[in-house]
Amino acid sequence: MAAKKSVSVRILDQDFHITTDASPERVAKISDFLNKNLQDAVLKSKSGSQLHAAIIAALNITEKYFDAIEKQAELKTRVVEKSRKILGLLDNAGNTP
Numbered sequence: 128m129a130a131k132k133s134v135s136v137r138i139l140d141q142d143f144h145i146t147t148d149a150s151p152e153r154v155a156k157i158s159d160f161l162n163k164n165l166q167d168a169v170l171k172s173k174s175g176s177q178l179h180a181a182i183i184a185a186l187n188i189t190e191k192y193f194d195a196i197e198k199q200a201e202l203k204t205r206v207v208e209k210s211r212k213i214l215g216l217l218d219n220a221g222n223t224p
Contacts, residue, residue: 138162139169139177164188 131148136158147154164187168180 139165161188 131146132151134145134147134149134151134154136143136145136154138158138161143158145154149157161184164184165177165180168184168187169175169177172180172183
């Protein structure tokens, strides 16, 4: 396990110091993703409230997360089904004289 270190990120023009064992590159990638989603939400927000924009961004990110989980579950189901078919074919091929 990597040692924990402090990493600084800037989100919506505010600095945050995060203690993490993730690489600085990963933290930067994640914070850039969050910052882009927040900035998009701020631009689309009619209220101009950063809190409102943060909630909208959180909902959008959560939707992407749930979509990814659902796609992963579907993929797993397809892999299991195909694996069973392949195993059945192999079993039948082994039983053929």
